Every structure is written in C-alpha cells, then in structure tokens.
Amino acid sequence: MSLRAVFTKHTLDFKFEAGTSRGVLTHKDSYFVKIFDSDNPSAYGLGECSPLKGLSIDDRPDFDLQLLSICENFNTLDLEVYPWNLNIILDQVLDKSFPSIVFGFETAMLDLMNGGKRVVFNNGFAKADRTININGLVWMGNKDFMLKQIDEKLEAGYNTIKMKVGAIDFNKECDILAYIRDRYDESKITLRVDANGAFSVHEVLDKLQRLAKYNLHSIEQPIRQGNEDVMAELCQNTPIPIALDEELIGIREYTDKYKLLKKIMPQYIILKPTLLGGFQQCREWIENANRLKIGWWMTSALESNIGLNAITQFTAEFNNPLPQGLGTGQLYHNNINSPLEINHGKIFHNPDKIWDLDILEFLV
Known part of the structure; x- marks a missing residue:
C-alpha cells in the first residue's frame, strides 16, 4: 500500500482575448495531478499545477519533464498521507522551486484524505451551506x-x-x-x-x-x-x-x-x-x-x-x-x-x- 501520482495536460481556451499589462492571453496550459493508493486506485485526489506564463517562477519550457520527474520520485517513496505528515511531505519530498506543483500535490492529497470527492476542505462552502x-x-x-x-x-x-x-x-x-x-x-x-x-x-x-x-x-x-x-x-x-x-x-x-x-x-x-x-x-x-x-x-x-x-x-x-x-x-x-x-x-x-x-x- 503506497501513494502513486500521475498527471495529464489540458489546454484551456479563453472565450475572448484576455488582455493584461504583460500581453494578451488566448489559451493556458494546465497540468492535473491524480494521487491514489496503489491498493485502491478508484479513489483518488485531484490537483492542478497551472503556472502563469511570464509570471510564475516555475514557468519554464521543461515544466512537463520536471513534473514527470517529481511524480516518478514520489512513486518510489512508498508514502502514505495523513493530516500529521502532509506538511512534512510538502516540505521534504516536493521541490519548493515549483510552487504550482506543490499546490497541485497538496490539493490532491487533501482531496484524497477527504475521500476523493473534490472536497479539499470539508467546510460550509463544500457542504453548500455558505457563499x-x-x-x-x-x-x-x-x-x-x-x-x-x-x-x-x-x-x-x-x-x-x-x-x-x-x-x-x-x-x-x-x-x-x-x-x-x-x-x-x-x-x-x-x-x-x-x-x-x-x-x-x-x-x-x-x-x-x-x-x-x-x-x-x-x-x-x-x-x-x-x-x-x-x-x-x-x-x-x-x-x-x-x-x-x-x-x-x-x-x-x-x-x-x-x-x-x-x-x-x-x-x-x-x-x-x-x-x-x-x-x-x-x-x-x-x-x-x-x-x-x-x-x-x-x-x-x-x-x-x-x-x-x-x-x-x-x-x-x-x-x-x-x-x-x-x-x-x-x-x-x-x-x-x-x-x-x-x-x-x-x-x-x-x-x-x-x-x-x-x-x-x-x-x-
């Protein structure tokens, strides 16, 4: 029993040309990390790694290769995740120079701990009790x-x-x-x-x-x-x-x-x-x-x-x-x-x- 991480890429297409002082955006690449227990792959957490072009410190041409390397290393460590060790994993296993990847992994592991239902924090908003x-x-x-x-x-x-x-x-x-x-x-x-x-x-x-x-x-x-x-x-x-x-x-x-x-x-x-x-x-x-x-x-x-x-x-x-x-x-x-x-x-x-x-x- 151990955690495994895989990812996929999805390009988001804007409905219009979105102008900023750094240029016009028409599409955006996002990478989605899926984390699951090897003994129960049907239950999984999902997180998004989505660096902003020209702004994120991890916006780099080899981002997908770096994400692959991080997933491969993660999969060799026979990890389990609990509330008490989540921050240890984030701090000691993941590379802080890739903040969007840390965010994606953190989201996916929190989701997994809450049953893999896209509930990252089980609070009033997730329960539809709060706007x-x-x-x-x-x-x-x-x-x-x-x-x-x-x-x-x-x-x-x-x-x-x-x-x-x-x-x-x-x-x-x-x-x-x-x-x-x-x-x-x-x-x-x-x-x-x-x-x-x-x-x-x-x-x-x-x-x-x-x-x-x-x-x-x-x-x-x-x-x-x-x-x-x-x-x-x-x-x-x-x-x-x-x-x-x-x-x-x-x-x-x-x-x-x-x-x-x-x-x-x-x-x-x-x-x-x-x-x-x-x-x-x-x-x-x-x-x-x-x-x-x-x-x-x-x-x-x-x-x-x-x-x-x-x-x-x-x-x-x-x-x-x-x-x-x-x-x-x-x-x-x-x-x-x-x-x-x-x-x-x-x-x-x-x-x-x-x-x-x-x-x-x-x-x-």
Whole structure:
C-alpha cells in the first residue's frame, strides 16, 4: 500500500482575448495531478499545477519533464498521507522551486484524505451551506470592450468591480473609471484596479493621485516587484490603499515573509496559492499579515475549476468579509464542468451539479 501520482495536460481556451499589462492571453496550459493508493486506485485526489506564463517562477519550457520527474520520485517513496505528515511531505519530498506543483500535490492529497470527492476542505462552502462574495473582473482591451464588460458585470449583480489598468492609454482608463463613477458612487459600487506592476517609479505617484478621485478601494501592485524601498515609501504616502501581489512570489521562508511585510507595510496583500506554493504558504502569509494588521484577500490565478474549487474551499476556512478574486471559472470554452456557480457577485457550490472529469485522460 503506497501513494502513486500521475498527471495529464489540458489546454484551456479563453472565450475572448484576455488582455493584461504583460500581453494578451488566448489559451493556458494546465497540468492535473491524480494521487491514489496503489491498493485502491478508484479513489483518488485531484490537483492542478497551472503556472502563469511570464509570471510564475516555475514557468519554464521543461515544466512537463520536471513534473514527470517529481511524480516518478514520489512513486518510489512508498508514502502514505495523513493530516500529521502532509506538511512534512510538502516540505521534504516536493521541490519548493515549483510552487504550482506543490499546490497541485497538496490539493490532491487533501482531496484524497477527504475521500476523493473534490472536497479539499470539508467546510460550509463544500457542504453548500455558505457563499463567498467575489469581485467582477474586467479585462484590458479597447475602451468599448472594457465598457461592455463593465455593463455586463453590473447587470449581473456585482457590487465590486476590479479593472486591469496599465496597458491602454491611461487617459482612456480614467475615462472608463469615470464612466462607472458617473453612474454609481462608492456606496453602491466598490472599485479595485490592478496595474500588474505597469507604472514606472517616476510616474506612479502622479498616476495614483489621478486615480484617487475615483474613490478606489485599492490598487494592486502599482510598480514592478523588487523595488522594496520605493514600494515602502509609496505605501506610506499613497492616496489609494496598495495591495501587494507579484511582490510575494518566490518568498518561501516564514521569517522572510514577515520581514518583507514589515518593511513595506502595504494596506493589503493578494494571495494566489498557485504562485505562492500552496495553502500552507498562504497560511503563513495570512498569519504574518494579521500580526501586522495588514488586510488580505484570495485570488485565483486562471486555474480551471479544479484549482478554483480548492482555492474557494480554502478561502472559506477564514472569516474574511472582503470580496475575493474567485470569478475566473467562467473564462474558458473548455473548462471542467463542476458544481461551482456564480450568481449576483457570489460564488457557491450547487449540490445538484456534479463533476464531469471525462475531459481529463490519465495514463496509469
């Protein structure tokens, strides 16, 4: 009796050209890890390894070969998994330089321990007793495309809108924010923006001052990560609350997390388990943020419904009233059908729906 891991690749196709400051996305490769006991292969846990192109530290051309090597090594160790040794396996068996793989394995092993039913955390969300507030995401594109998305989100009942900025003309982006504010003040619609590090250190304060007149909730990662001194000064003087996102990637040690947050003292941090190395890593960020009275929220990183389901269940482990960034399950033509549903700006588990995993073909 021992654990075995196999994987398969699935390319997700966007319903539209998804624009970011790092380029336009039309498809995304995801790898799905299946973990089972060799004596009972019909019961298995499923996890998603889904690095983001150009951003994840494990985005590399030989990713599939590295994942194969990790699975092969895992299969030689005669492992069993329990709540008490899960973190030991994650820390000592898996390679931390592949955070998306750690996240995939962690998800699959938690799923397996809960019976292999896509229950990663057996809480109120998984039992369909709880909903989670989410923001509506507006992707970059031309002005008309962005305005169309905004109208669709408002009509769908979202009261928090997150808009990508930094790719088209800044004046046009301000016009779009003005379009929302002319119709809804901040008591009706909460506005977030995400720059993905697009602003230069020389222009960022001026741009934040211009953006401030639209009464924004926050701006994510206004300048590129790695400029800690500038970011620390910016967080002290900003007219808009700042949320760190890309700044957190690659920081694995607990003490280093605390040092970064204490130095910069952002108003918020954004947690993406795929990019940060799984749930235990996120717990450490949350604990350090709580110590320093820094707010946080969880965001998916373009995973399929497998990864999104895990992240949403993890989010439900905490009593965080802020709208979360968990609405990406509607992006793809060929997503994995799941019980996840969104209605009026809330994501929830519909017990009348079932998982359809036929799209995934594993070679055992």
